[in-house]
Amino acid sequence: MTDAAMARDRFRRMAAMRAFDEACLDALRRKAIHGELHVGLGQEAIGAGMAEALRPEDAVVSTHRNHFHALAKGVDRRALLAEICEREAGLCRGRGGHMHPFDPATNFSATGIVGASIPVALGYAHAFRLRGEAAVAVGVTGDGGSHTGGFHEALVMAGAARLPLVVLVENNALAISVQFEDVSPTETVAERAAAYSALGLHVDGTDVDAVAHTVAQAMDHARGGRGPVIVEAICHRFRGHFEGDPEGYRSKEERQRVRDNFDPLRLYRHRLAAAGVSDDEADAILVAEKAAMKELLADVLDMPMPDPAGAMLYRFVEEARA
Secondary structure: OOOHHHHHHHHHHHHHHHHHHHHHHHHHHOOOOOOOOOOOOOOHHHHHHHHHHOOOOOEEEEOOOOHHHHHHOOOOHHHHHHHHOOOOOOOOOOOOOOOOOEEHHHOEEEOOOOOOHHHHHHHHHHHHHHHOOOOOEEEEEEOOHHHOHHHHHHHHHHHHHOOOEEEEEEEOOEEOOEEHHHHOOOOOOHHHHHHHOOEEEEEEOOOHHHHHHHHHHHHHHHHOOOOOEEEEEEOOOOOOOOOOOOOOOOOHHHHHHHHHHOOHHHHOHHHHHHHOOOHHHHHHHHHHHHHHHHHHHHHHHOOOOOOHHHOOOOOOOOOOOO
């Protein structure tokens, strides 16, 4: 059974992630974010669970829905939120925005191209092998990304070379609007692992304890030189693919059913109680994280935007010449 300290920490991590994305929604309403915004509400248990197995030297390459993975990897949330809100103090000086945050200090990056995170993570894994480092590369994708050519090609190479690659598939059964069961040749993604000489693991992505255990198992397997791992975490996203998505592919009743039955924070309440953490303490954690993010957002929105005169800066790496 999860002890009180661990249960409290995992719940607080999920609460902090939810508060972060709620702050992003607030920033969008204030027109501080331009373009599409993809939030992960409903998928907090995956980010919170994977955080415990990640080491500073490991790499994480994420998707368009990347905030929780960045926080799990230890990216500074002030710099991350500033980047999402296009501020000069952001990770990429406001040039990357929500879909393309990069943080070399923590080996975290993301791409808005579906499935493209896996080949990049493969590159990290190959570099770790060449340098003799005991680090693991984690490539995050969704069920839609698992149907791309890059996913297959990267796992073929990782399996052949037994590279330290963990592919984390957040399967919310919706590739934008396409139902997983309508397009997948297999019932799960994890069962495809055998074709790549990889380990395939399947986990309830709404259960933070199960995610923490499964991702730790995957990381140990890859770090031990036993080859790549596919971790398929079954989850549910509460909102549309992007903010403004009319969601014509699922009814209002279905969206409410998902919220009522698969909220990872609500589902974790019984584990908290079993560990001796009261409802009042859990409520206090939620209130504290919301307040902290409200304060942080106010700070970020007061930050200056990038100077338009520098719009052409940081686009290329220029080699120093003698």
